[in-house]
Amino acid sequence: MAVVRQRTAQGSNATEIEKKIKRGNALRQGSAWRWSRGSVALLLGTLSLCGAAVWLYVTSLDSEVTETLVSRSELVSPQPRVYAIECSEDYENYKRYPGCTPQKCGRAVTDSVVTREEAQALRRNVRERIQAVIAETFDLDPAMVYLTKPTFFSRINSTAAKTQHDEYWHPHIDKVIHKNRTVTPSTLDKMKRSGTFSAPNHAKLKVTYGSFDYTSLLYLSDYGSDFTGGRFIFMDQNGNRTVEPRAGRVSFFTSGSENLHRVERVTWGTRYAITVSFTCDPAHAISDPALP
Ligand SMILES: O=C(O)CCC(=O)C(=O)O
Numbered sequence: 001m002a003v004v005r006q007r008t009a010q011g012s013n014a015t016e017i018e019k020k021i022k023r024g025n026a027l028r029q030g031s032a033w034r035w036s037r038g039s040v041a042l043l044l045g046t047l048s049l050c051g052a053a054v055w056l057y058v059t060s061l062d063s064e065v066t067e068t069l070v071s072r073s074e075l076v077s078p079q080p081r082v083y084a085i086e087c088s089e090d091y092e093n094y095k096r097y098p099g100c101t102p103q104k105c106g107r108a109v110t111d112s113v114v115t116r117e118e119a120q121a122l123r124r125n126v127r128e129r130i131q132a133v134i135a136e137t138f139d140l141d142p143a144m145v146y147l148t149k150p151t152f153f154s155r156i157n158s159t160a161a162k163t164q165h166d167e168y169w170h171p172h173i174d175k176v177i178h179k180n181r182t183v184t185p186s187t188l189d190k191m192k193r194s195g196t197f198s199a200p201n202h203a204k205l206k207v208t209y210g211s212f213d214y215t216s217l218l219y220l221s222d223y224g225s226d227f228t229g230g231r232f233i234f235m236d237q238n239g240n241r242t243v244e245p246r247a248g249r250v251s252f253f254t255s256g257s258e259n260l261h262r263v264e265r266v267t268w269g270t271r272y273a274i275t276v277s278f279t280c281d282p283a284h285a286i287s288d289p290a291l292p
């Protein structure tokens with residue numbers, strides 16, 4: 001009897017132990033499951049945080065951009081895409097040259113004047129073709145529109161600017177402003193509204209180039225794949241409008257304060273462009289520079 005009882009006791013002990021083991025296993029499995037679910041959630045949380053940080057970084061590179069006029073991937077051909085805008089009052093302060101001084105103002109972009117291959121090869125006759133498309137777009141006599149200086153090649157990367165002229169990201173207008181005359185009230189108003197007015201900017205506005213009347217830019221590299229940042233930004237009263245560089249793209253505009261602009265800082269890679277400028281004043285005309 002005693003033996004049986006002992007056996008029974010042993011048997012019931014074994015069952016208890018088995019149960020405990022099973023309970024222990026179940027608990028361990030449960031906590032392992034909870035643990036792995038927790039890790040997945042943590043991983044997902046971290047990934048989404050990283051994603052959000054990257055997105056914030058990319059979008060904050062230039063959060064002022066409100067509209068892209070022409071994106072890198074578009075091909076504007078055969079006709080230029082023209083955005084007409086009202087001419088600023090500046091022109092009233094300058095001598096008017098019939099057949100050249102802007103009567104209609106605006107900005108335009110074309111990918112068909114220079115091919116990507118030609119942009120890469122920097123062919124000589126680029127100037128005539130740009131001059132022709134400007135004359136056609138703004139109803140000018142091409143013979144009355146002269147190449148002027150500076151017409152230059154620019155190479156921009158993310159290294160620090162060496163001189164003030166390398167600080168291409170400041171808002172500016174290309175047409176010269178006489179030393180003792182300040183920008184027109186409407187330009188100032190535009191700058192104040194867009195939050196870009198500051199004393200140094202104001203000073204810079206007085207020291208841009210010579211007597212540009214039409215500015216053109218021939219881009220030699222692609223936004224997004226050759227470099228990041230570096231979009232061209234028109235700073236309008238009601239928002240900013242960008243042109244994304246693309247090899248072979250020619251962007252051109254009247255050089256008055258109707259076209260206040262800047263270039264975003266280049267954050268990666270190298271951006272190549274040629275600024276080709278035109279004047280109406282024969283006194284500021286130059287002959288074709290030899291291209292490299
Ligand atoms: O390179 C550009 O897109 C614009 C440069 C510019 O604004 C200028 O040369 O005045």
Ligand SMILES: [Fe+2]
Nearest residue numbers: 172173174261
């Ligand atoms: Fe400019």
